[in-house]
Amino acid sequence: MSSLALRAEHFLNDAGADRWPWLAVGVGGGIGLWFTLANGWLWLGLSAFGIGLAALAWLLPAVSHGHLRGALAGMGLAVAAGCGLIWAKSALVGTPAIVQPMAPVITARVMDRYAQPADHRLRLELAFAEPGSGCPILARLxxxxxxxxxxxxxxxxxxxRARLMPPAAPDLPGGYDAARSAWFDGVAATGTVIGPVTVVTPAPGDSWLARARHALADHVxxxxxxxxxGIAAAFASGDRGGIPVADEQAMRDSGLTHLLSVSGLHVSAVIAGVYVLAIRLLALFPWLALRVRLPLLASGCGGAAGIFYTLLTGAQVPTVRSVLGALLVMIGLALGRQxxxxxxxxxxxxCTMLLWPxxxxxxxxQMSFGSVLALVVLHDCAPVRAFLAPREEGWWLRMLRHLAMILLSGMVIDLALMPIALFHFHRAGIYGSMANLVAIPLTTFVSMPAIALGLALDLVGMGGPAWWVCGESLDLLLAIARWTAQRPASVTMMPAMDGGRFLLFVSGMLWLALWHGRGRLWGLLLALAAIVSLAWLHPPDVLITGDGKNIGITGVQGRALLILREGKGGRMGESMLEAAGLTGTVTPLTTWPGARCSEGFCALDLDRGGRRWRLLIARGKGEPKPAELAQACAQSDIVVAPDKLYGPCHPRLLKADRSLLLRSGGLSLDLEHRRVTTVEQSAGDHPWWRAPHHAPREVPEP
Incomplete structure (x- = not known):
């Protein structure tokens, strides 16, 4: 142990890494482990482990093990602090969901209004007293x-009148958890408005920022x-409701969707533009320039502009996170620091984790800080610094070097963010760096300045030319997105990645980014191990939603997916394709020749792992006779039903009826390895996961 401690001490001494980044990693790791671990005892154990590790560090000699002592103490306390921080946030602000679906008549106050003209929809956030309990709740309708x-x-x-539902858990393992987001946002119900809306009491007067935001979006x-x-309104006010779904999809597949969310790029462009404009204008006054540090005044102007832009666009979390980082940059510039x-x-x-753990x-x-970290580390490398160093050369050579650097930066960012995109969305664009090479300068130096100029010139009725330039640039941006998204193999699809593989990717990238010297290259081995492990990922054989009403079957005679039934517009089929990491067509199970369907059930056979599996899937129509049901179940390996199956039904492997699915949530089945993955495994005992006895009922019709 002494020899191992000395080796670790020598490594830390040679690496020369800064402690602050690793403290941030420790806090983030503690938060992530709180979400991963299943219950309160494990959370207490994690906190105790972190504190114990810090206490153990003080037993090491300070003279010979100073770096190791500081690293163990800092990381232990950081992990414990991260776990305690998110646990406290969950207990303080978490809002339980309504227990049952309902369709009451409510009197509510409108807290937020969000127009979605592309979908011809309007989203409202309402505060009212919950029917029955009288407790104040927040709902999104x-x-x-x-x-x-x-x-x-x-x-x-x-x-x-509103149809209210508890915020939905993921339909399938690895899916988006709306219930978790609603828990931290304070939202207890979601749903739709039924019938007309009556304004009982007009608003006493919107805040001037809210009026300005809506008026700005409508004007643009x-x-x-x-x-x-729609894109121009998103840039100016943060309102993305006017962007058609097809264009949003094209932007995502081409790696340009980050341009639609008001975040780092937009905030940086606004602050940098105001900073440059302010320092140039202030320099025109010699008396002021000789007595006051102009970078300090310009930084103040840029910071104020960033704060105003953040408030104007709704102060969403990504925007606030971006403006916090930009303000730190402004402070560094004002102080003359790098x-x-x-x-x-x-x-x-x-700072972000303290506010929104x-x-x-x-x-x-993950994408915001991952992309910035990749850029900072790339530009800090000695070969890159030498490549960008000033030298005597023609302007065209200097421009070529900067263009090459933009392309290299885009490629590095794509590589850094691809594991994150695959983990969360099961898809990633592979031509993003090339698309961003044109799209980012186009947006930063043409579209956004044209919007600002158009708004300014509209005050005197002369904004037409600026809006024409803006429209042409945004049409070009959309053309780039559509063309890129339509290229062959433009999107990489992958089945849902487990947390272990994702942890390998993240650990490898952080190790590579935060250490110095040759020791950092060990991070490449971790990332390479994660890449190799992806070869063992394959689509699940069967996908079952948490309500048991939708069942997807993959890899059947060239079909991408067989599905028992689809939601409106094929949404469920698309979700299942995404979860399985597949592209192609969705075929209704009832029309496939290999399925034997009656009024109440569908049966089919699957060849997986060297044996034949028989599936029996209830269609929710009619009541089978007990004797027939018992015989059919006994001949089947897996039985799936949206309702509880009463009577004798004993399949050979799994009975996924309502009584099981209420506890487990959605399922994915790997028949070859006989592995079952459930939504419950990732939810654990976290408070947003519904209790088993909270069985949702059908919403009563008004």
Whole structure:
């Protein structure tokens, strides 16, 4: 042990790494482990382990093991602090969901209003007393925009009938957990508005920022029609409701979807533009320039502009996170320090985790800080610094070097973010670096300045030319997105990745980024091990949703997916294809020749792992005779039913009826390895996971 401790001490001494980034990793690791571990005893054990590790570090001699002592103590306390932080946040702000679906008439106050003109929908966030208990709750409801009424704005009191549902758990393992997000957002119900809305009391008056945001979005869409207007409104006000779904999909598949969310790029462009403009204008006044540090004043102007832009666009978490980082950069510039460092990024991430610890496990946090970390580390490498060093050369050579650096930066960011995209979305674009090579300069230097110029010139009625330039640039952006998304093999699909493989990827990238010297290359081995492990990923054979009403079967005679039934618009089929990491067509099970379907059941045989599996799937129609059901179950390996199967039904392997699915949630089955993955395994005893006795009922019709 003494020899091992000395080796670790020598490694830490030679690596020369900063402690702040690793403290941020420790806090984030504690938060992530809290979400991963199943119950309170394990959370207590994690906290005790971190504190115990810190206590153990003090037993080491300070003279000969100073670096190791500090590393163990710091990481132990950081992990314990991260676990305690998210646990406390969950206990303080978490909001339990309503127990049962309902369709009451409610009187509520409008807390937020979000227009989605591309989908002809309107989303409302309402506060009201829960029927029955009288407890105040918050609900998110959608309604057709044709049902909009004058006075239906933030602060108004309205009366309506709503179909309320508890926020949904993931339909399938690895899916998006709306219940978890709602728990931390304070939302107890989701649903739709039924019938007309009556404005009982008009709003006393929106805040000027809310009025400005809505007016700005409407004005931009009035100047630019179609998808370009929707994107321009998103840039100016954060309102993405005017962007068609097909164009959002094209932006995502081409690796450009980050441009649609007001975050780092947009905040940086606004702050940098104001900073440069302010320092140039202030330099025109010699008296001021000789007496005051202009970078300090310009940084203040840029920071104020960033804060105003964040408030104007709704102060969403990604925007607030971005402006916090940008303000730290402004402070560094004002103090004459190097602002673009890993330490500064670590401070920004710690500030974010103190405010929104739940963001750590989300793709937005991981992609934002992952991309910036990749850029900072890339530009800190000695070969890159030598490549970008000033030298005597023509302007065209300097431009070529910068263009090459933009392309290299895009490739590095794509490689760093691809595991994150595959883990969360099961898909990733592979041409993103090339698309961003054009799209980012186009957005930063043409589209956004044109929007700002158009808004300014509209004050005197002369904004037409600027809006024309903006529309043409955004049409070009959409053309790039569509063309890139339509290239062969433009999107990599992959089945849901487990947390172990993702941890290998993240550990490898952090090790490579945060250490110095040759020791950092060990991170490549971790990342390579994660890449090799992906070869063993394959689509699950059977997917079963948590309500038992949708069953998907993969790999049947060239079909991408057989599905028992589909939701509206094929949404469930698309979700199952995404969860399985497949592209192709969805075929209804009842039309496939290999399925034997009656009014109440469908039966089919699957050849997997060297044997034949027989599936019996209930269609939810009619009541089978007990003797027939018992015989059919006895001849089947797996039985799936949306309702509880009463009577004798004993399949050879699994009976996934309502009584099981209420406890487990959605299932994915790997028949070859006889492995069952459930939603419950990832939810554990976290408070947003529904209790087994909270059995959802059908919503009563009004």
């Amino acid at each position: 959608s309604m057709p925009d044709s049902a909009d009424r004058p006075g239906l704005t933030e602060g108004a009191v309205v009366r309506l 869409r009035s100047r630019l029609s179609g998808p370009a207007g 602002p673009f460092t890993v330490r500064l990024l670590a401070v920004g991430s710690i 739940e963001a750590v496990i989300g793709p937005s946090f």
